[in-house]
Amino acid sequence: MKRNYFLLLxxxxxxxxxxxxxxPNQTPEADYAESRSLYDRALYSSASEGFxxxxxxxxxxxxxxxxxxxxxxxxxxxxxxxxxxxQVHGFLQSYPTSARRxxxxxxxxxxxxxxxxxxxxxxxxxxLDGVKLPKAQRAAVQFKLGYSYFLxxxxxxxxxxxxxxxxxxxxxxxxAQYYYGHIAYLDSNDVTALACFEPLKSHLDxxxxxxxxxxxxxxxxxxxxxxxxxxx
Numbered sequence: 001m002k003r004n005y006f007l008l009l010x011x012x013x014x015x016x017x018x019x020x021x022x023x024p025n026q027t028p029e030a031d032y033a034e035s036r037s038l039y040d041r042a043l044y045s046s047a048s049e050g051f052x053x054x055x056x057x058x059x060x061x062x063x064x065x066x067x068x069x070x071x072x073x074x075x076x077x078x079x080x081x082x083x084x085x086x087q088v089h090g091f092l093q094s095y096p097t098s099a100r101r102x103x104x105x106x107x108x109x110x111x112x113x114x115x116x117x118x119x120x121x122x123x124x125x126x127x128l129d130g131v132k133l134p135k136a137q138r139a140a141v142q143f144k145l146g147y148s149y150f151l152x153x154x155x156x157x158x159x160x161x162x163x164x165x166x167x168x169x170x171x172x173x174x175x176a177q178y179y180y181g182h183i184a185y186l187d188s189n190d191v192t193a194l195a196c197f198e199p200l201k202s203h204l205d206x207x208x209x210x211x212x213x214x215x216x217x218x219x220x221x222x223x224x225x226x227x228x229x230x231x232x
Contacts, residue, residue, distance in 0.1 A: 028054045028064060039071055048075035060094070070100045077111050084111060085120070102131055109144065118148040139165050143172035146179065155183045166196075174200060 035050030051072040058065045073091045076084040088108050092101060109124035125145040133141065146161030158179070165176035181196025 028058050032064060032068060035068070035071065039075065042078070044075040044078045048072055048079070051075065066095050066098060066100075069094065070098070070104065073104060074107060077107050080111070080115070084108070102128070102133075105131075106137075106141075109141070113144050113148065118151050121145075122148040122152065135168075136170050139168045139170040139172060143176055146176065150179055150183070155186065159183050 031050055031054050035047045035054070038044075038047035038050060051068040054068040055065060055072065058068070069091055073084070073087045076087045081087070085108070088104050091098070091104060095101075105124055105127050109121055109128070112118075112120035112124055122145060125141055125148065128141050142161045143165045146158045146165065149155070149158035149161065162176040162180040162183070165172050166180050167173075177196050178200060181193045181200075184190075184196060185193035
């Protein structure tokens with residue numbers, strides 16, 4: 001009997017300790033600071049529990065609730081939760097004018113793009129149209145949107161995205177130039193395709209098999225252009 005009592009006491013103490021970890025007996029503001037610290041250290045699961053605890057104790061209309069809700073959604077994205085999409089929609093419906101809206105759209109588009117869910121990525125990236133972004137970030141968004149369209153074979157929609165990026169000085173410029181040329185090649189616009197591919201020769205790695213076919217394509221298009229110019 002005494003042994004059972006000690007086992008029960010140990011279980012209760014363990015439960016109380018766990019409850020204190022997730023629902024600490026302190027102010028929501030203090031819990032928010034701790035949860036932010038966990039988030040900043042990439043401890044997203046624990047941070048999410050902390051933010052959820054705060055949401056259960058504060059008024060939904062407060063800034064603390066909005067920030068906690070946003071970070072809880074960000075945790076879901078970082079953890080690649082299956083309901084991350086729904087959580088983002090839920091936040092945007094609850095706080096349609098939130099200053100964190102753009103941040104969530106970018107994070108969600110990155111999540112979908114990195115998981116090769118290009119239909120979803122396109123959906124989130126399109127919502128950034130008309131949003132003022134730093135130039136480098138805008139170029140990255142345009143490239144990802146163009147690439148998503150490209151893989152979905154929506155070439156007419158991909159073309160202007162790549163055109164804008166290839167004219168820039170940002171890291172995706174050369175890749176955008178390649179895909180712009182590839183679309184021109186698919187459209188049988190050999191002169192434009194060659195003009196895009198030719199400058200890329202010096203940037204291609206001979207050991208990179210993924211770009212090996214581009215070198216062959218350059219040679220083919222060059223011969224085709226020479227032939228066309230030579231024919232009356």
